[in-house]
Amino acid sequence: MIFSLTSRFLLVIGVFITGIVLALSGYFLIGTLLHLLLVGFLLAGTLNPSSRLFGPVETSCADGIWLTLDDGPDPVDTLAILDLLDQHQAKATFFVIGEKAAKQPELIREIHRRGHQIGNHSWSHPRATFWCLGPIRTYREISKCQDVIAAIIGEAPTVFRAPVGHYNFFVHPVLRQLKLRLVGWNSRGFDGVDASHADVTARIRKSAREGSIILAHEATPIAREVVADILRLAQENAWSCNIPAGTTTQAG
C-alpha cells in the first residue's frame, strides 16, 4: 500500500462516515458491518505485530542473529550491556525512547561510539495508545525521536520499532517520509512483563534460530542477565551477532 498519510486519514474518515450514513438510511446492519470491518482492519497491526497489511516489516535477518534492545537508554543497564557486547565482539541495535535519549545524551553517544546501531522507538513510548494514534500524533512521536537522536550523534536512525510492537495504519507513510524501516522480531522472552530470568531465557532459547531478530529490553530487573544468556546462546550455536548491513543505510 502506497497511500500517503492524508490519503489514509481520508480513507478512514470516509469509511466511518459511509457507515453512519448507511445506518441512518435504513441499512443499519450494513453500516454496522462496515464499522466492524474498519475496526478489525485498524487493529491488524495491534493484534499481529508481524502483519504486512499496512506496509513492510522486517521479521528476520539473513544470517546469525540480530539482537535488538528496546526502551533505553538506561543509567544502570546501558553501559553494562555495552561491556557484555564488547566481550563477545557482538553488535546490537538499541531502539531508544526519545525522551530518555534527550536526558542522557552521553549514553547515546557511547552506544554510537562503540559501533552499535541506534534505532527510533518513538518520543514518549505511549504503550497503551500508540496503536490508535491519529496521523499528526503518530508523525510527532516518530519525528521528534528522530530529531533528538540526529542532534546527539549527527545522523538520524534508519530503523524504527513501534512501542510494544503495536504499529498503526498511519505509521508507514511517516516511515517512508523519514526513510525508516519498520523492524519487528521473531524471538522474544517477554522480559518486559516477566521478571523470571529462567522463564525469559527459556522462551528465547526455544524460539531463537539462525536468522532470528531477538527482542529484549533495557530498564528491567533482569536486562543484563538476559543479554548475557542471548550472547551465550549465539556462542554455543556459532551464530554471529551483528547488525544486518541492509538496515544501516537510509530506506529507499
Ligand SMILES: [Zn+2]
Ligand atoms: Zn518499548
